[in-house]
Amino acid sequence: MSFLQPAMLWALPIIALPIVIHLINQRRYRTIEWAAMTFLLAATTMSRGYARIRQWLILAMRTLAIAGLVFAISRPLASGWLRLAAPGTVDTTIVLLDTSPSMQQQGNRAGVTKLDAARTQLMQSLKLIHSNHWIVIDSATLQPHEIESPEMLDSLVPTKSTSASADIPGMLQAAYEYLRDNRPSQTEIWICSDLRQNDWDAESARWKVLREAFLEAPTPTRFHLLAYGDGAAGNRSIRLTAAETRETMSGRELLISLVVRQSEAEKTTLPVRLEVAGGITEIPVELTGTETELVNYAIPLAGDPQKRGWGRLKIPADANSADNEFYFVFDEPPPRQTMIVAENDKGVRSLQLAAEIAPDVETVSAARVMTPQQAQTADWDQVALLLWQAELPDDSLRPLVESVVDRGGRVIFFPPEGNSADEFAGLGWGDWHEEPVGFQTVNWRQDQDLLANVRSGEALPVNELSITRYRTIEGEQSKLATLDSGDALLSCAITPRRNVYFCGTRATDDHSTLARNGIVLYAMIQRALADGAESLAAARQVVAGEVDADQSVHWQRLASDDAAVSTRFRFHAGAYEQNERLYAVNRSSDEDRPLIVDSERTAGLFQGLQFDRVDEQTGEDNALLREIWATFLFLMLLALIAEAALSIPRRRPSQANVTPAFVKEAAA
């Protein structure tokens, strides 16, 4: 138990007052000469069990009453299972607030979301704690915001709900960095979260680093976890998996594919409301299991001359309102332009063919070949994929290449003949290696990236490639394919976007069978092209929180939550526009999977740290901290009543009858 006025506890010794008064009273005795000692002796030797207990009870009740008063004016706090630091000793209190969509789920109390409950409970509780500094770190920006008092939690914009997933280790990292920079004395960190696995990333190695960092911090930090793991049942979520337009005989139509997930496998028909091009269409979706997919549902767009636009899918309200909407934007697919920069024509033809042959007839693909000198004057804006088979870009070309990289375009470097010490994105070229028999690719990443398996699950025939001449790739890299010599055939540079690749060989017969085999080269280039074209697409689906701030700073709202402020559009689901480009921001797909980190695992993450956890019910009447002085006053009152009841003189036997009436009886 903690106290808001602990100094008043110094007054606790006055609970001995009744005892002192009792002792003083005992000293105030009078002496009398007494004749009827026989009754006095009988009275003192008579059974005194209750009388003695009664005296002790009266003394105890008086002591309790004073103790209750002292405790009441010390303003005690009921903190449940929280082990709070002594009031006044906390220098900085940091609140890590999970504002992810899953926190929008209603708790056991109808109408109150977990986030609202967390904010309310934090406000009610923290205002009772004295702290010199109040810091809030929201899960969207991971930025520490200093506030004057806990009451501001309700009005602070960063504490509002977002569509962005939380990154709890990232928030703790931000908290640690704040502590490292400001060096407060005693710190308490309050974490409010619903313990979703995607938010906590419990398997991440970051936790170990964080734990050790906090353990080695000069001042101890106390962690309080307010877990909102429970929630109302019966939640459904909707997600759009594809949206594209096509021309038909009857005009343009929109093809959408969607997935509806429900927590309980209920068989029903769910009316999905589709809002697109100013019209509203209701799509009845027959739900059968926990996951129902609707593929290529066609919506005619005959009345709309525009080939681009935005739309919104919506399902009826349920336990979580954050996953009932899904925004999408659509446009004509962007042209797939490939720029091939090569010192000479050797091996360029294969790359050009692989880039130009589109996977379907509707996709327009083009590839231009040029020398590095020509590249300086070329139009780089529409380049989705850059194939570079020359010396690494010099200072004149480097900014142009970097513009493609920064935009999200893909760049694949092939080894040049010459030697230079230059590097790009941390990677550079090493020595040439030759083997007439040919090197084999022993392993490659089949789960993702350029050499991933095809949709049917079959692997690309990377192992069938024969590499007779390759160049080592120097620098810190992520190997996507490794030769039996141990060197990398294809590597990805460690960049934020992971869109810079180095291929150790060329697509010529004297280097490898990349051209002759064809399939691997084609898949690799088409995939890179498709990914790069995404960066040029005029309509992009983005995950909330994964868009850079400078990229979204000029977004205009088309449709979104009205509460979203313009600087935080990238965290809120909605449709936005900037320079003829459309953006649809939605929650990540992980938010639709309600997987919780179990309590043992959570405790393990904070092993060795001062950590306690409170599983709070969602509801306003469950404050974490409460002032309970009224309870002590009530106890004092009870003690006084009990004391009064015990002190009531017992009814004495009527005084001895001195009339000798019974003498007559005797005489008779």
Next chain:
Amino acid sequence: MSISGPQRSFLDPQVLSRLSSIPLFSRRAMVGNVSGIHASPHRGSSVEFAEYRKYVPGDDPRRLDWRAYGRSDRYYVKEFEADTNLRCCLILDTSGSMNFGTTGVTRLEYARRIAGSLAHIAIRQGDAVGLTCISDKLVRTIPPRRTPSHLRGIFDILEHAEAAGDTRLVERLHELAETIPQRALVVLLSDLFVSPSELREAFDHLRFRKHDVVVFHLLDPLELSFEFQRPMRFLDMEGGTSIFAEPNEIADRYQKALQAYLEEMKTVVLGSEVDYHRVRLDSDYELVLQNFLATRARTKGAR
């Protein structure tokens, strides 16, 4: 009769004059040595017919009832009741506890007034009066005599009696039961702070000796109410250990013990046929004596 000698503090002539109109009667037949107003167990020469008895040789022929002879042709002697005086033995408890009194008068002083008044009344009607002061022993004793000059000696002893020492009331009563000649009026003035069961044996002993026993049980109002406002240290007036107590705490148990004692005492006196009078020291002794004398006047006459 005037009170001889100096003015006694425990005697009020006006009270005595008012009480003089009520005679002191015995409840039982007394054996006196002169004629008096009390019934005698023997046949005598009073005017009150008792019974006819067959003439036996040796009887005075003058006492033959010739009328009865005439009716029945048998010799009968006519017998009459005898009236005699009594021996009144006043027993005054002078133990230390008799010095207690919170109403302005100690128990001993109150006992003096009753004893002095009774002695005066008895002597005045021709009865013999004796006095015994007891504590743990027989302190003073003066045998019953009926002469008015004997009264002065009794008053002197009463006046000089002092409450001191332990109580051995039961033993002294047994002793007195044996030493006082049979059929006397024994008046005990005491606080009776002894075990009632032991007291009963003493009363039964007195009753066995055909004494008419009167007890004035003198109790102070404070002993009955036991009302105190603060912690008290009680010193035993008879030299026992002192007791420190919070009166409010033990008052109920005190009262319980007192009630039990009084109930037992009631049983004892009823069983022992003792003329028992419980007297509060704040009551008027004249009323007490009036009540006593009047009650006895109604119940006199047993032979």
